[in-house]
Amino acid sequence: xxxxxxxxxxxxxxxxxxxxxxxxxxxxxxxxxxxxxxxxxxxxxxxxxxxxxxxxxxxxxxxxxxxxxxxxxxxxxxxxxxxxxxxxxxxxxxxxxxxxxxxxxxxxxxxxxxxxxxxxxxxxxxxxxxxxxxxxxxxxxxxxxxxxxxxxxxxxxxxxxxxxxxxxxxxxxxxxxxxxxxxxxxxxxxxxxxxxxxxxxxxxxxxxxxxxxxxxxxxxxxxxxxxxxxxxxxxxxxxxxxxxxxxxxxxxxxxxxxxxxxxxxxxxxxxxxxxxxxxxxxxxxxxxxxxxxxxxxxxxxxxxxxxxxxxxxxxxxxxxxxxxxxxxxxxxxxxxxxxxxxxxxxxxxxxxxxxxxxxxxxxxxxxxxxxxxxxxxxxxxxxxxxxxxxxxxxxxxxxxxxxxxxxxxxxxxxxxxxxxxxxxxxxxxxxxxxxxxxxxxxxxxxxxxxxxxxxxxxxxxxxxxxxxxxxx
Amino acid sequence: xxxxxxxxxxxxxxxxxxxxxxxxxxxxxxxxxxxxxxxxxxxxxxxxxxxxxxxxxxxxxxxxxxxxxxxxxxxxxxxxxxxxxxxxxxxxxxxxxxxxxxxxxxxxxxxxxxxxxxxxxxxxxxxxxxxxxxxxxxxxxxxxxxxxxxxxxxxxxxxxxxxxxxxxxxxxxxxxxxxxxxxxxxxxxxxxxxxxxxxxxxxxxxxxxxxxxxxxxxxxxxxxxxxxxxxxxxxxxxxxxxxxxxxxxxxxxxxxxxxxxxxxxxxxxxxxxxxxxxxxxxxxxxxxxxxxxxxxxxxxxxxxxxxxxxxxxxxxxxxxxxxxxxxxxxxxxxxxxxxxxxxxxxxxxxxxxxxxxxxxxxxxxxxxxxxxxxxxxxxxxxxxxxxxxxxxxxxxxxxxxxxxxxxxxxxxxxxxxxxxxxxxxxxxxxxxxxxxxxxxxxxxxxxxxxxxxxxxxxxxxxxxxxxxxxxx
Numbered sequence: 001x002x003x004x005x006x007x008x009x010x011x012x013x014x015x016x017x018x019x020x021x022x023x024x025x026x027x028x029x030x031x032x033x034x035x036x037x038x039x040x041x042x043x044x045x046x047x048x049x050x051x052x053x054x055x056x057x058x059x060x061x062x063x064x065x066x067x068x069x070x071x072x073x074x075x076x077x078x079x080x081x082x083x084x085x086x087x088x089x090x091x092x093x094x095x096x097x098x099x100x101x102x103x104x105x106x107x108x109x110x111x112x113x114x115x116x117x118x119x120x121x122x123x124x125x126x127x128x129x130x131x132x133x134x135x136x137x138x139x140x141x142x143x144x145x146x147x148x149x150x151x152x153x154x155x156x157x158x159x160x161x162x163x164x165x166x167x168x169x170x171x172x173x174x175x176x177x178x179x180x181x182x183x184x185x186x187x188x189x190x191x192x193x194x195x196x197x198x199x200x201x202x203x204x205x206x207x208x209x210x211x212x213x214x215x216x217x218x219x220x221x222x223x224x225x226x227x228x229x230x231x232x233x234x235x236x237x238x239x240x241x242x243x244x245x246x247x248x249x250x251x252x253x254x255x256x257x258x259x260x261x262x263x264x265x266x267x268x269x270x271x272x273x274x275x276x277x278x279x280x281x282x283x284x285x286x287x288x289x290x291x292x293x294x295x296x297x298x299x300x301x302x303x304x305x306x307x308x309x310x311x312x313x314x315x316x317x318x319x320x321x322x323x324x325x326x327x328x329x330x331x332x333x334x335x336x337x338x339x340x341x342x343x344x345x346x347x348x349x350x351x352x353x354x355x356x357x358x359x360x361x362x363x364x365x366x367x368x369x370x371x372x373x374x375x376x377x378x379x380x381x382x383x384x385x386x387x388x389x390x391x392x393x394x395x396x397x398x399x400x401x402x403x404x405x406x407x408x409x410x411x412x413x414x415x416x417x418x419x420x421x422x423x424x425x426x427x428x429x430x431x432x433x434x435x436x437x438x439x440x441x442x443x444x445x446x447x448x449x450x451x452x453x454x455x456x457x458x459x460x461x462x463x464x465x466x467x468x469x470x471x472x
Numbered sequence: 473x474x475x476x477x478x479x480x481x482x483x484x485x486x487x488x489x490x491x492x493x494x495x496x497x498x499x500x501x502x503x504x505x506x507x508x509x510x511x512x513x514x515x516x517x518x519x520x521x522x523x524x525x526x527x528x529x530x531x532x533x534x535x536x537x538x539x540x541x542x543x544x545x546x547x548x549x550x551x552x553x554x555x556x557x558x559x560x561x562x563x564x565x566x567x568x569x570x571x572x573x574x575x576x577x578x579x580x581x582x583x584x585x586x587x588x589x590x591x592x593x594x595x596x597x598x599x600x601x602x603x604x605x606x607x608x609x610x611x612x613x614x615x616x617x618x619x620x621x622x623x624x625x626x627x628x629x630x631x632x633x634x635x636x637x638x639x640x641x642x643x644x645x646x647x648x649x650x651x652x653x654x655x656x657x658x659x660x661x662x663x664x665x666x667x668x669x670x671x672x673x674x675x676x677x678x679x680x681x682x683x684x685x686x687x688x689x690x691x692x693x694x695x696x697x698x699x700x701x702x703x704x705x706x707x708x709x710x711x712x713x714x715x716x717x718x719x720x721x722x723x724x725x726x727x728x729x730x731x732x733x734x735x736x737x738x739x740x741x742x743x744x745x746x747x748x749x750x751x752x753x754x755x756x757x758x759x760x761x762x763x764x765x766x767x768x769x770x771x772x773x774x775x776x777x778x779x780x781x782x783x784x785x786x787x788x789x790x791x792x793x794x795x796x797x798x799x800x801x802x803x804x805x806x807x808x809x810x811x812x813x814x815x816x817x818x819x820x821x822x823x824x825x826x827x828x829x830x831x832x833x834x835x836x837x838x839x840x841x842x843x844x845x846x847x848x849x850x851x852x853x854x855x856x857x858x859x860x861x862x863x864x865x866x867x868x869x870x871x872x873x874x875x876x877x878x879x880x881x882x883x884x885x886x887x888x889x890x891x892x893x894x895x896x897x898x899x900x901x902x903x904x905x906x907x908x909x910x911x912x913x914x915x916x917x918x919x920x921x922x923x924x925x926x927x928x929x930x931x932x933x934x935x936x937x938x939x940x941x942x943x944x
Contacts, residue, residue, distance in 0.1 A: 102818075102820070103715065104711055104714060104715065104818075104819070104820035105714075105818045105819055105820050106714065107818075127717055128717075148660065149660045149664070151658045151660075155657055155658050156657060159657075160658055162664065163635070172907070172911070176907040176910075177907065178904075178905070178907045178908050178911055179904075179905065179908070180904075180908070182818070182883055182884075182885065183818035183883055184816050184817065184818060184848075184849060184850075184883075184884055184885050184888060185627055185628060185631075185819070185847075185848030185849060185850065185888075186623045186627055186632055186816055186845070186848050186849075186850045186885075186888035186889045187816065187885040187887075187888060188620065188621045188623075188632075188671050188885075188887050188888065188889060188890070188891050188892070189885045189886050189887050189892060189896070189900055189903040189904065190892060190900055190903070190904055190908065190909075190912050190930060190931075191668060191671065191672055191676070191912055191915055191930070192621070192634065192664075192667045192668060192670065192671055193908070193911055193912075195664045195667030195668070196663060196664060196667070196668055196915075198664065199660050199663065199664055200663055204663070215719070216717035216718070216719060217717070239576055242576060242578065243575065243576065245599055245600075245688035245689070246688070247687070247688060284760075285757070285759065285760045285763075287757070287759050287760075288756075288757045288759075288760060291757075344656050344658055344659065345656065346574075346576075346577045346579075346654070346655035346656060347576065347577055347657070348574070348576035348577050373658070375657075376656075376657030376658050377656060377657060377658075378656075378657065378658045411654055411655055411656075412654075412656055413654065413656050413658075413659040413660075413661045414661050415659075415660050415661050416656060416657075416658035416659060416660065417658050417660060418660070419660050420660070420661060420662060424661070428661055428662055431661045431662070432650075432651075432652075432661065432662055433650070433651065435644070435648045435649065435650045436650050436651070436652070436662065436665065437662075438648075439644070439650055439665055439919065440662050440663055440665075442918040442919060443663055443668075443915060443918055443919075445918065446914040446915055446917065446918035447911065447914060447915075458662060458663070459662075
């Protein structure tokens with residue numbers, strides 16, 4: 001038997017029948033994720049069904065010095081699940097049980113392969129609420145959400161995935177299992193390992209079980225939409241809302257290009273030809289929701305909104321919110337390649353950031369539409385391009401480089417909710433500095449000294465030199 | 473010049489006039505904190521006034537292999553600031569400015585020496601709200617709160633200190649400065665270093681600046697109090713409140729002994745002679761608050777409350793809440809030594825935990841009163857004892873050992889909000905297991921390879937062997 005086949009026999013002994021994929025044609029599907037431009041080829045894929053299997057796979061990988069890449073649905077947008085160095089993809093699609101909904105402690109405990117939307121549905125049937133709602137929630141897994149610390153449309157009021165992870169099981173690079181946190185609202189027993197694993201993209205350990213915090217389901221919800229003739233007016237309305245001490249459940253921004261694309265795609269009756277739109281939602285007890293939505297409508301009008309519509313019914317509200325969720329699909333139809341980015345700034349810098357994005361697009365002659373979470377400053381400049389055109393792709397890269405630099409200069413960050421993965425690595429030093437990168441490397445080295453866990457992700461080897469950008 | 477004096481001259485060159493303390497009589501005050509039974513003697517204390525000074529002190533300490541212990545007000549209850557190996561205490565009492573309240577981004581940025589209550593006052597004047605309210609907030613510093621990840625009475629609804637830390641500056645063991653996070657609601661640029669430093673008790677880095685998240689100040693607040701003839705009835709009322717999907721701002725428990733001690737001390741009109749009391753508060757818009765408080769009152773009555781009183785006015789509510797805050801002071805008057813512990817369980821296990829505490833106290837013939845945060849399962853069994861009596865102290869230790877074991881067995885933790893420090897180290901393995909301790913050690917080694925940052929804290933050398941406890 002060839003040396004290269006030993007590990008494969010071992011893997012087949014670990015995985016159940018039909019759970020190990022090795023045919024080259026089948027492997028190709030696990031060589032990429034939702035991020036354009038990144039491809040790899042794994043040596044094998046194993047669909048795990050238990051924590052013990054994950055431990056055995058990691059021990060095998062360690063013995064044979066093979067990379068191990070955890071994978072949910074592969075919806076991530078930073079190349080976090082691309083097996084750039086080959087190795088074994090640990091696929092969680094079949095380890096997908098909701099283990100427990102604990103109504104007394106307001107927790108749900110799940111396996112990593114459960115779809116986020118399934119968690120929403122299961123807990124909402126009990127009058128409970130899991131707030132994080134990343135754009136991909138219908139098809140993304142909770143394991144992936146935890147690995148990337150995914151955000152969503154409710155971040156301003158409710159926070160992100162990590163704010164709801166109370167405890168987890170993680171398989172370490174040694175194959176050992178560590179169990180962090182639990183169902184305790186307060187727990188300061190040792191360093192916060194839960195938060196260390198959340199967002200670490202499978203580079204420090206592989207999460208095999210998660211206990212999530214739940215809230216009571218808000219009893220009522222209302223949506224309003226406002227259009228503006230200028231981005232600045234929309235940004236001013238956002239500032240006025242926050243200054244009025246309103247924390248809406250959702251406060252989304254769409255620019256002219258995005259509005260047009262969504263309307264073309266979904267025909268939901270959005271007013272095209274306006275420069276900006278704010279989509280606002282509040283949830284909670286009805287009197288409070290009604291008051292907040294009315295106040296937001298007034299503030300938008302005071303800041304010169306062209307039109308403000310409060311949804312007449314929950315159904316109309318759902319339809320408007322769905323329109324926002326179509327944004328990526330709608331934009332993706334326009335050109336062969338869609339690159340959805342994730343530049344984030346403190347919300348007070350929103351207008352400046354939108355202008356910086358527009359400037360970068362003009363300067364580098366690329367088409368960028370912008371939408372995102374205005375309430376939390378998390379914007380998604382989305383480039384419509386064609387990855388088969390190397391000259392255009394160079395301009396795209398130059399534009400995004402300028403956008404990330406602008407975000408950092410505005411006190412922002414290079415990624416708000418998509419993670420570092422492969423695509424943000426060389427920018428990470430702009431945010432963390434060399435000292436911060438040093439801490440990341442030290443932590444990675446401490447937990448995965450042999451570098452078998454999702455190698456090449458998060459922690460960069462080098463930092464891109466910042467270009468001097470000519471003023472606009 | 474003696475070798476031992478070189479570092480002292482260097483330290484005096486770093487600290488401003490009057491900012492370096494070296495007289496043995498003066499040093500004694502920095503040899504202990506609020507935790508009974510732990511004492512040390514530092515070699516020097518330096519009152520720092522800038523991050524740069526902290527960097528210089530750490531570099532000096534590294535050159536001379538001296539421990540560095542960060543210290544706020546020393547109110548912690550786990551021995552976290554006791555300089556057990558001597559060294560330099562870095563005191564933050566004079567680095568105490570509120571640097572910025574950013575109303576547009578809902579953040580406050582502070583130096584570590586600011587008192588927590590000063591932050592409350594400063595932001596509330598602007599209609600903003602910093603929820604964490606540890607018992608010691610009138611005299612504790614925010615730096616200490618961050619180091620211990622302090623909790624408080626509003627944890628159930630609002631979370632703990634760490635939930636509000638958006639970014640921080642930390643001086644590493646190398647003397648380098650790392651800046652984590654910022655004012656971005658969403659930020660996933662690299663591992664969550666912010667959360668790693670929060671609660672690390674100065675063992676991974678010394679925090680010199682903190683940016684905290686703020687909320688709008690709730691517009692209204694109401695308090696109610698219910699008394700019960702049995703602990704179980706109070707615990708059932710807590711469960712009913714949560715099952716009714718109410719998340720109160722505060723839901724505190726006091727047992728018979730605590731109620732009597734508070735009434736003796738503060739004469740606030742509490743009904744003595746009852747077995748348990750729940751102190752309930754809700755905040756938010758008035759209609760919601762009124763509804764929630766009325767519903768909680770009804771649920772308490774349904775579970776057999778002896779009496780339920782809704783505070784007639786905010787002033788009466790404040791007086792009742794103040795009574796709860798007197799608990800420690802009131803109990804501390806009864807015997808020479810008060811040991812306030814921090815066993816925490818999922819809230820559904822509250823009654824079982826209270827019974828386990830009572831059983832342990834009886835078995836080991838010590839006096840333990842219990843109060844705490846019923847809504848989040850965070851109990852403070854408080855032993856009234858005398859540290860000068862070695863035989864009694866042995867029984868106290870045995871009782872607490874049994875209590876921690878019971879907490880872990882109930883799915884709880886050995887510390888909810890006080891930290892590990894010195895006093896919980898040998899129990900930490902019961903919660904984290906040897907694998908978890910291994911991760912802690914690896915992280916500590918990675919960030920502080922020479923072990924100069926608050927040595928001896930958090931990460932244990934050994935784990936106490938669990939005694940087999942006879943069943944009750």
